[in-house]
Amino acid sequence: MKLYTAAVVAQWLDISDHRVRQLxxxxxxxxxxxxxxxxxxxxxRYIEYLKKDGxxxxxxxxxxxxxxxxxxxxxxxxxxxxxxxxxxxxxVEKVMVEMLLRFRQKIRNIPVKQSPALAVETxxxxxxxxxxxxxxxxxxxxxxxxxxLEEMEEGRPDGGTVESGx
Numbered sequence: 001m002k003l004y005t006a007a008v009v010a011q012w013l014d015i016s017d018h019r020v021r022q023l024x025x026x027x028x029x030x031x032x033x034x035x036x037x038x039x040x041x042x043x044x045r046y047i048e049y050l051k052k053d054g055x056x057x058x059x060x061x062x063x064x065x066x067x068x069x070x071x072x073x074x075x076x077x078x079x080x081x082x083x084x085x086x087x088x089x090x091x092v093e094k095v096m097v098e099m100l101l102r103f104r105q106k107i108r109n110i111p112v113k114q115s116p117a118l119a120v121e122t123x124x125x126x127x128x129x130x131x132x133x134x135x136x137x138x139x140x141x142x143x144x145x146x147x148x149l150e151e152m153e154e155g156r157p158d159g160g161t162v163e164s165g166x
Contacts, residue, residue: 003036012039013046023049095149099141106138 004012006020009029013020020037023029028049032038114134121127 003032004039009037009042103141110134
């Protein structure tokens with residue numbers, strides 16, 4: 001077995017003498033005797049070192065990396081889908097404003113609608129029931145958030161944000 005100096009090994013590996021010493025200190029290259037190297041062994045060790053991209057970790061497993069990439073892409077697509085399903089805060093605000101405006105209008109209409117009928121009514125229970133029906137009808141406006149959201153979304157020709165009729 002013929003042994004070579006660091007200068008010859010450096011020439012064969014196309015690196016500097018200093019780099020050969022650095023690789024020896026890292027444990028990538030091994031001296032057969034002090035200052036002398038087995039050329040064939042050094043070439044094989046250096047190639048393995050380069051396959052690992054110069055890092056001390058094991059060589060990159062491309063199938064594992066491809067699986068990680070596919071998993072990351074799938075998770076990103078799932079998050080994008082979930083984001084599209086979430087109602088935007090601005091849309092919620094517009095629907096709530098619309099609901100409250102409709103509720104306010106119904107409450108304001110109770111005296112207008114009920115006063116003629118209640119003016120001639122003498123039975124206290126009938127008056128109570130008429131006012132209860134009117135207030136329950138007004139409260140129904142606050143109960144159907146989803147219905148109003150769908151109604152307002154159907155009114156959007158471009159699929160943009162919900163527009164309020166304010």
